[in-house]
Structure formats: structure tokens, C-alpha cells
Amino acid sequence: MNKGDSPFLFENIMELVVDEVIEDLLKVPTLQVCRCDRCYIDIKALALNRLPPKYVVTERGEIFAKLGTFRNQVRVDVLKAVIEAIEIVRQRPSHSALSPVFKKE
Secondary structure: OOHHHOOEEEEEHHHHHHHHHHHHHHOOOOOOOOOOHHHHHHHHHHHHHOOOOOEEEEEOOOHHHHHHHHHHHHHHHHHHHHHHHHHHHHHOOOOOOOOOOOOOO
């Protein structure tokens, strides 16, 4: 069976919560961290490496119901991991201060 043909999704919902928390924190104007694509991915990778994965199999469209319940259970742990990751990236970005990395659109 072709993966695209399946009515089911295999998803790490911890990754979705981490994305939400990073996006929320990066909206804070006083947060001093680079917001380029490379730093975003570095923050995400560092945070996810500190958190246990949470894989679920759902039918398409069902993921948001599972995500809502799970989000409330893990938000504090995710927030802590993301804040720690932001601090690491802020202190040691993967690029020079003059060369932020943005994806080409």
C-alpha cells in the first residue's frame, strides 16, 4: 500500500505540541533569540531530544482531537524543554550573527 493512499496517519504528536510552543514563544517581542529557519529547527531538535516521543495512529482529521487532550497533559514539560533549547540556541547559534538562514520561497 502506498503511504499516501492510506486513510491513517502515523504521527508524533509531541512534535506538534513542540511546534505550537515554539511558535507561541517566538511571538514574544522581548525574547532575544534568532528567529531564522535554522535556529527554529535547532530549537525544535533540541527540545524534542529532551522529551519522550508520543506516536499515535489516527484516521485523517482525527489527529486534532487526540492532540487537544495530549497538549494539556504535556504543555509544562514541553515549555520547559523549549525554553532550555532557546537558551542554548541563543548562546550558540549554528550560524554567525550576521548570517541568519531563511528558507527560500
